[in-house]
Amino acid sequence: MEPLTAPPPIRRLKLEDPEPATEVLPPANGNGHGPQQSGFTTAKRSVGAPQFSIRRMEIDEVSVHYGAKEAVKRVSLPVRQGEVLALIGPSGCGKTTLLRSLNRLTELTTSARLSGRILLDDVDITEIEPTLLRRRVTMVFQQPNPFPMSVFDNIAYVLREQGSRRARKKTLEPAVHSALDRAGLFEEVKDNLDHPALKLSGGQQQRLCIARALAAEPEVLLLDEPCSALDPKSTQVIEDLIVKLRDDVAVVIVTHNLQQAYRIADHVAFMYLGDLVEYNSATALFGSPREQRTREYVSGAFG
């Protein structure tokens, strides 16, 4: 990986004033991308090439052990703002573990041990206080899990200090509305902000969870199979949303759905039994995989 030409001077990066791309990206659309030798079913890429790409996180030789079992084996990957990074691989390959280690959620599992380094803007994340780190690197889970309170309170909870009830509804209103708006949910729920969040549809619940994750103003957004419990239409809506978000936050998505990875990801990492087998741009990884195992996996030989 090429070093950064200039480190990002500020935490939040403005859309209007993007840093120059730090790396030459392969052309995303254009000539026959997709399945010549891999046998990967052609699907339309829903995104063009990224406007820019800035390295925010750096996974450096990271291994994760659960007791004696090694779930992730010496994986190194960059996470860039302006891009969507997809982690793919069969069940139990360590992709979710790797994702959870990015905001130190793995530490909640007592048997988990992590070695190697993960950097966020060149700072080792073990040196960042976990609650602060998790506000900068937020996560959306497989099952929609809004809190059992109103739509408004779900977002307000994130905006308020820890367990505090202070900061009145009125003062939080603009921030709540903007979070819902960024998740593309505001128009649908603006008249029902007081309704219980768990009574929304599954797709709306998941977008509320994304809004909740965005309300913390994160720099990196982690998504753990966010569409696997949803119907195709809601999936479509969320995929469009993810693509829109990539300029504001670095997006890492774990997915079982290869078509989905192909549709929305700029870079794809294929993991197998804890190893990072192949990391490449989506078009290259699906179109002309270098590794035999990748080729077999994307063509559906195993999964």
Added chain:
Amino acid sequence: MLLLKDKSKEKGAVEGSATWSLTDRIGLAICWTLGLLFCAIAVAIVVYLMIQGVKFLRPEMLWTPAAAGFTETESGGFSDAFIGTMIVATLGIALALPTGVAIAIWLVEYGRPAALARITESTIEAIAGIPSIVLALFGTVIFSSTALGFLSRTSEGVVFGRSFFAAGAMLSLVALPLIVASVREGLNSIPRHVREASYAVGKTKAATTRRILLPTCRPQVATGAMLGLGRIIGDTAIIVVLLGATQNFAPVEGAPFPFNFLRGAGTTLTNFVYEASPTGNLNQPQKAYAAAFVLLLMVLALNAAVDVVHRRARKVGTWSH
């Protein structure tokens, strides 16, 4: 309870049993018979007490204290017992509810060191299994000690050891296991990813517990409190041994207002029912029925209150598993 049983029956009856083997059909028949039998018993108790209660309960009994006398009217009502029940219930639950909720949270959310958690768990189970008369005896030993003399009557250096404080404290142990069990069940039913969703936006464990987990467990907290209250107001052994089981309040002279009563002996409805029943000293069965009816109404009111909490929680919805 009655309603629940009926509902599960209806669901089971969707599939016809005509094709079942003989043993299965006999089994089903036994289930039905037992179910209906228990319904009938419960209904019989409630209906009988209702009839007797309505017949014998005079409203003035609730505000007339018991008194010595030869006629029904002269011997008064059971206001002291009624208020006594309220007092032990309040004291008992005020001690048991926060402690029980705290223990349940610690067991489910922290539970480390694991050995201590296991010990706590078996201790709670042991308390649940101890007959309340044993707790009462143990209570007399504790509350008769000089150090705890300020909780009951003391005369000439001898600690009486029987008071609302003593009874309330021991009764809280009766309610505690039920509250712990119910709240633990509630916490365990919250999926792990819900907690993680809160941690994943930078919330601490404490904030998550206060703002997400406890509000979600409200129905189970209410159920635990209700079961505990039911046990507290229904207990007689501790009342007889630790409350003194006098017919009226016996306040401690010289103590400031609420403490003169709380440090003194007294009685409750259960004790009144026992005393007024044909085996007791008063032998006024009509008043026993009236007091028992009041007890029953209190329990039914508690049930209704818990039902409201559950219904409210259902409106908020839950996660799909």
